[in-house]
Amino acid sequence: MPENNRVFSIKGQKQGDITLFLFGRIGLENFDALLREIQGFFSEYNPSHLTVDLEKVDYLDSTGALFLVRLEDEAKTRSVPFTIANVSDEGKQIMSLIDRRALTAPSLAAKERALNLLEQLGNETINVLKDIYEVILFGGEILYEIAFSIRHPRKIRWNDVISYMKKVGVDGLPIVALISFLLGLIMAFMSALQLKQFGANIYVASLVAVAMVRELGPIITAIIVAGRSGSAFAAEIGTMRVNEEVDALITMGFNPTRFLTIPKLLAAMFVVPILTGFSSFFAILGGMVVGVLGLSLTIFTYVQQTMNAIEMFDVVSGLIKSVVFAAFIAAIGCQRGFKVRGGAEAVGNATTSAVVSAIFLIVVIDSTFAIILHYIE
Amino acid sequence: MSTQEAVIKVEGLTVQYGDNIVLDNVSFEVYRGEIFVIAGGSGCGKSTLLKHIIGLDIPKAGNIFINGINTTNIDDDEMAKLRRGIGMLFQGSALFGSMTIGENVSLPLTEFTELTREAMQLIVKMKLGMVELSGYENHFPSELSGGMKKRAGIARAMVMEPAMLFLDEPSAGLDPITSAEMDILIKKINSGIGTTMVIVTHELETIFNVSNRIIMLDKDTKGIIAEGDPRALKEHSRDPKIRNFFNRQPDRKKN
Numbered sequence: 001m002p003e004n005n006r007v008f009s010i011k012g013q014k015q016g017d018i019t020l021f022l023f024g025r026i027g028l029e030n031f032d033a034l035l036r037e038i039q040g041f042f043s044e045y046n047p048s049h050l051t052v053d054l055e056k057v058d059y060l061d062s063t064g065a066l067f068l069v070r071l072e073d074e075a076k077t078r079s080v081p082f083t084i085a086n087v088s089d090e091g092k093q094i095m096s097l098i099d100r101r102a103l104t105a106p107s108l109a110a111k112e113r114a115l116n117l118l119e120q121l122g123n124e125t126i127n128v129l130k131d132i133y134e135v136i137l138f139g140g141e142i143l144y145e146i147a148f149s150i151r152h153p154r155k156i157r158w159n160d161v162i163s164y165m166k167k168v169g170v171d172g173l174p175i176v177a178l179i180s181f182l183l184g185l186i187m188a189f190m191s192a193l194q195l196k197q198f199g200a201n202i203y204v205a206s207l208v209a210v211a212m213v214r215e216l217g218p219i220i221t222a223i224i225v226a227g228r229s230g231s232a233f234a235a236e237i238g239t240m241r242v243n244e245e246v247d248a249l250i251t252m253g254f255n256p257t258r259f260l261t262i263p264k265l266l267a268a269m270f271v272v273p274i275l276t277g278f279s280s281f282f283a284i285l286g287g288m289v290v291g292v293l294g295l296s297l298t299i300f301t302y303v304q305q306t307m308n309a310i311e312m313f314d315v316v317s318g319l320i321k322s323v324v325f326a327a328f329i330a331a332i333g334c335q336r337g338f339k340v341r342g343g344a345e346a347v348g349n350a351t352t353s354a355v356v357s358a359i360f361l362i363v364v365i366d367s368t369f370a371i372i373l374h375y376i377e
Numbered sequence: 378m379s380t381q382e383a384v385i386k387v388e389g390l391t392v393q394y395g396d397n398i399v400l401d402n403v404s405f406e407v408y409r410g411e412i413f414v415i416a417g418g419s420g421c422g423k424s425t426l427l428k429h430i431i432g433l434d435i436p437k438a439g440n441i442f443i444n445g446i447n448t449t450n451i452d453d454d455e456m457a458k459l460r461r462g463i464g465m466l467f468q469g470s471a472l473f474g475s476m477t478i479g480e481n482v483s484l485p486l487t488e489f490t491e492l493t494r495e496a497m498q499l500i501v502k503m504k505l506g507m508v509e510l511s512g513y514e515n516h517f518p519s520e521l522s523g524g525m526k527k528r529a530g531i532a533r534a535m536v537m538e539p540a541m542l543f544l545d546e547p548s549a550g551l552d553p554i555t556s557a558e559m560d561i562l563i564k565k566i567n568s569g570i571g572t573t574m575v576i577v578t579h580e581l582e583t584i585f586n587v588s589n590r591i592i593m594l595d596k597d598t599k600g601i602i603a604e605g606d607p608r609a610l611k612e613h614s615r616d617p618k619i620r621n622f623f624n625r626q627p628d629r630k631k632n
Binding site for chain 2: 027104107342345
């Protein structure tokens, strides 16, 4: 920027014929300063005629030209006659690029008005209801397709089922094992602090076993599967939607729900109970580490106490629960995938929504089971 | 038009990904104020070349000079400074979807200048007027057509008054009329502001409508097979590859 930020000098009498000499670089870098200067200039000098001399200007870009246009407009609104002198050919061309109408053209779209609280509440309510409706509709479709698949088991794409079983089950085992082991460890440790006071160390084994097999095993496994695989299902189908692959399937006469959802659903329903079993197993192992190292129980007594604590009813109800969790996780993942409209961003939203909805459903289903099991028992 | 002053100079550029050599010993110059087209068939390394010129990728060998500065061995800060003098229109426009068109265009101004809001709005309106998108500042990119998005991308690329503008496939995926309008816009900006333009394209229409000079890359030789005025090349070249390209002739040997 030139010294003193001044890029012009003024010649002439106040209220008289005034020439504005611009020099140096007239452009983006001093646009703001120039705009501010002309505000004061007109009120101070109040010229009867204004000439702008561009002879010494050695750089003019389109922002600089915009300044000249503004200067001219300002002069016009004050009905001051305006001329530009010594403008180069390049300068003329740049100025001709500036569309004066565009500078004052109103925006074609109003800036989005922020909704008030009541409108937001209403909008959200409608969205939630619509979502519930869509999920129920999709649920019905899946039930129909399952019935169809049971009647035509050869139409199921078993290769896909196997591949998804590997993705959901085998690949998910390490993280399920790790978290469950840690959970068992922590549970045993925390409860031991309390039970020690009554000399009831042995009940640490019962506590870990019953809690895991009945409740925590299925839930922890389901949450991990929702995060790992539910989101992956949504992303996979969502990407297929964006790439028009789903439309291609429909055009070729496939039923996309059957083609894409059923293998994932079956795979999840097969392997999640197995993962749940592993989850309980590793948690009990974690509890045993605390029991043996910290509470001086023997492995034999720990195992024996565990076996005594668990009933067949607990095991079976836990496994049934995990099958239902699996079905819902896979279904909601696919549904969120099918709902994708637009571009890559929508895929990201779908995966997030798949995980959140799946965890919500897990809690709802678990509560339902708690009530049902309470009456059966 | 061109005063023969080289603003971009590429010397012996070699690009290799793994074992795959994409460009082999490519050298050329771009002069101030001209419209320079990098042409060639699909997969010949046009976009790769452009990415190396603007410094998004580092070449295996060779030097690239922008305004006399070798960009292959300068630090990130200097490169960032250099890039502010460069505008780029990406193939998919690369407008930020979460921002309005106005916010997209004014983003560099908010980051790199200290202009007031009013001044920025004025500049945005001017630039949008220049690309004939007047009034669209509050629209979101998703509400615009492909051609409008590209024009908004040009407005954003030009907002910092760059002396050079890089356009990657400016007319790809546009209908013939929109594509012709894009050519007119490119010429208008070039002749009006004098911006140097480097365009990557394989659209013959665009090449003949706008370019002063072209280079043609080839997949087999991995280098430049032709350089010069496209009209002269079409008329006088004896190289069958060049003739086939300009006459839209498939290579008979392949079929």
